Structure formats: structure tokens, C-alpha cells
Amino acid sequence: MISWPDQLVSDIARRRAVLMIGSGISRHSVGEQSARPPTWRGFLEAALEKCNGKSAHIKKAIQKGQYLDACEWLKKHLDDEWVPLLRQSFMQPKFQPAEVHKLLYQLDCRIVLTPNFDVIYDGFASTESQHTTLIKNYDDADIIDGIRRNDRVVLKVHGSISEPGKMIFTRSDYALARTTHSGFYSLLDALITTNTLLIVGAGLDDPDFQLLFEDSAARFSSGLPHYMTSGDNFHEDMIATIRKTRNIKVLPYSAKLNHAALVESLSDLVKLVGEKRDFFQRTTDW
Incomplete structure (x- = not known):
């Protein structure tokens, strides 16, 4: 207390x-299917799974807590998939x-x-x-x-x-x-x-x-x-x-x-x- x-x-x-x-x-x-809003790190890790190609440096940045850099690079790599992923993570579960x-x-x-x-x-x-x-x-x-x-x-x-x-x-x-x-x-x-x-x-x-x-x-x-x-x-x-x-x-x-x-x-x-x-x-x- x-x-x-x-x-x-x-x-x-x-x-x-x-x-x-x-x-x-x-x-x-809590939203649909018991979903909860992601933490900053959780969102970045989910975005990383959708990132094709060379992404070892992004994973390393996330592990070190360099979230701003990781987010910058993920946004660049995901391109037109970025906004749908944001909506899927923060809005669509109807929290x-x-x-x-x-x-x-x-x-x-x-x-x-x-x-x-x-x-x-x-x-x-x-x-x-x-x-x-x-x-x-x-x-x-x-x-x-x-x-x-x-x-x-x-x-x-x-x-x-x-x-x-x-x-x-x-x-x-x-x-x-x-x-x-x-x-x-x-x-x-x-x-x-x-x-x-x-x-x-x-x-x-x-x-x-x-x-x-x-x-x-x-x-x-x-x-x-x-x-x-x-x-x-x-x-x-x-x-x-x-x-x-x-x-x-x-x-x-x-x-x-x-x-x-x-x-x-x-x-x-x-x-x-x-x-x-x-x-x-x-x-x-x-």
C-alpha cells in the first residue's frame, strides 16, 4: 500500500x-481475446517478427533498450505495413x-x-x-x-x-x-x-x-x-x-x-x- x-x-x-x-x-x-495493450518493447518485438531481411542490429538495439533507434529502423523496413500494425496493436482489440x-x-x-x-x-x-x-x-x-x-x-x-x-x-x-x-x-x-x-x-x-x-x-x-x-x-x-x-x-x-x-x-x-x-x-x- x-x-x-x-x-x-x-x-x-x-x-x-x-x-x-x-x-x-x-x-x-483487456480487449478482445484477452488482449492487453503492448509495452513499448513488446510492440517492437512484435514488429521485428514482421521484418524481413537483415534485422540482427534491430534485435540487438531492443535488447539494449535503444527503443528509439529500433523503432526508427522498424518503421523504415515495414514501410506501408507500419500503420496497420500500429492500429492492430493499439486500437483494434477494443480495449x-x-x-x-x-x-x-x-x-x-x-x-x-x-x-x-x-x-x-x-x-x-x-x-x-x-x-x-x-x-x-x-x-x-x-x-x-x-x-x-x-x-x-x-x-x-x-x-x-x-x-x-x-x-x-x-x-x-x-x-x-x-x-x-x-x-x-x-x-x-x-x-x-x-x-x-x-x-x-x-x-x-x-x-x-x-x-x-x-x-x-x-x-x-x-x-x-x-x-x-x-x-x-x-x-x-x-x-x-x-x-x-x-x-x-x-x-x-x-x-x-x-x-x-x-x-x-x-x-x-x-x-x-x-x-x-x-x-x-x-x-x-x-
Whole structure:
């Protein structure tokens, strides 16, 4: 079970927190024929099976964790088979929202970031809010309007399977996006600097967020921490390094039984946030 810091509970209750949802949350969903959304590595390995010709260097890159390079090369080799494979992996199984998606929605964070390509949380949030939650891609021109107003917004940081051609998935995609959509990255930087982030189901290997968190931690070393739930058994030295270099406080839990402890902990967090909001309403201490 996760022991939720009071600072985090208060920030969520005051809607001073931004929720970041990673691919680990999507893995809770089940689609047709009991399919689950693939991990990044799982998708690359499936793509590699369709790659004819010399592919030993791609397999080696995947084994070394060089996913951006492997993805770049696989996209080139698969050519017109690439988009159908993306849709087959992330859309066609018709993944259904899981309990964890419902709990995260119940936290009622006004801004949700997600690098996920699938539309599992997006679709649930849109339906549950009677389509009043705005779903915005990194290249949408009116993102800032939704942020400045009182809208609930889901920001698709790397695009969506709904538009495969705009997905940020390869090394060249990342490099191009940082230049072409620099305004969006400035927005992410501002959100990280001025809000508390609760990171759920995401790792530390995304190059964009690595830079953003490291830059923010270096510029504002005395700032309040962000928080990341983790079922990984990080060594205490790694936990200290994450806190020092990215100002992220790790909230560990047991990953047994398909991360059941995370779901139970989020249920407790929803209750704690609700109680805190009731308190703020009574005291008008917003």
C-alpha cells in the first residue's frame, strides 16, 4: 500500500496537481481475446517478427533498450505495413477501461498528461464527462485556451493512434517535435514548474520528460517534489538519484497480483482527496 503524502493530497484537492498517466495504466485494460495493450518493447518485438531481411542490429538495439533507434529502423523496413500494425496493436482489440482508469478519473485533476498512444483513458474521460473533457494533441493550435479556461483537458503528449501519422514514436519524431512544436514543450515546462505532478504507470525512460524534469530540478532545486508511484524495486541509491536529479519522490508499492496494491492505494487516495475537499469547502481555505 502507498502512504500518500499530505502535501500531494492537498495539491490534488486544490487542483494544483497535474496527473500524468503512463503505459503501465493501459496494461490493466483487456480487449478482445484477452488482449492487453503492448509495452513499448513488446510492440517492437512484435514488429521485428514482421521484418524481413537483415534485422540482427534491430534485435540487438531492443535488447539494449535503444527503443528509439529500433523503432526508427522498424518503421523504415515495414514501410506501408507500419500503420496497420500500429492500429492492430493499439486500437483494434477494443480495449476496455479498467478500475484503475475510473479511480484516476475520480481524482478530478483538471489537467491530465499522457504519452500513451491508445485512447483508453481519453475515451473513458470523454464519455464519463458527457464529452465536456477536451482531448488535445501536442500540435493543436488551441491548447492554451483550454488550459487558461476552466476546462478539463487531457493532453496527448506524443499524439494518438487516431492519427498515426502524427505519433511521436521514433528518434527523428522526437527531434522534429522539439523544434516544430517548441511552444508545446514550453507549456509542459510551465506545468512542471508551477504544479505538482502525480506520475502513475510511467517509467523514467521518456527522453522528453527526462529533460523537462532535469531542467526544472536544476533551476528550482528547493521546490516541492513531484511524486511517482512505482512497482519497481528501486535501490535506495536510485531513489535518491531520482529525487536529486529530477525532484521526483518515489512512492513504492508491491507489483504482485497485477499491481493490485496500486489499485487499492488509488482507491484510498480518492477518499482522502474527497475528504480534503470537503474540509476546504467548510473552511473556505482554497
